[in-house]
């Protein structure tokens with residue numbers, strides 16, 4: 001019985017950590033597939049660490065009004081990645 005619980009714990013841990021990595025990866029993918037349609041990521045990388053979350057939210061909203069193809073969840077996800085420290089975004093920008 002105890003063995004079953006231990007296995008359950010490890011499976012849970014694995015699912016949790018891979019889900020996290022996936023979300024981060026998703027952000028870089030969103031930038032290269034949805035944002036770079038119109039301009040290089042340098043436009044985005046330049047502003048990393050300079051904009052607060054609410055300012056990023058406005059920027060992403062502006063891009064959507066220009067025609068960026070992002071649903072509400074994707075917009076929220078990007079705002080979180082761009083305003084928070086995200087290794088995936090810093091890797092993408094080479095910072």
Ligand code: HEC
Pocket residue numbers: 031034035036037038039043044047059060062063066067068069070078
């Ligand atoms: C439909 C075309 C289009 C798409 C797609 C697009 N942008 Fe833009 N973006 C623009 C244009 C046009 C400008 C320059 C006008 C301006 O500064 O508002 C710009 C400027 C910017 C700037 C610099 C100006 C500022 O407000 O800081 C940032 C940052 C930016 N975009 C981020 C993004 C992000 C993040 C995405 C993906 C979610 C994205 N863009 C997708 C058209 C687009």
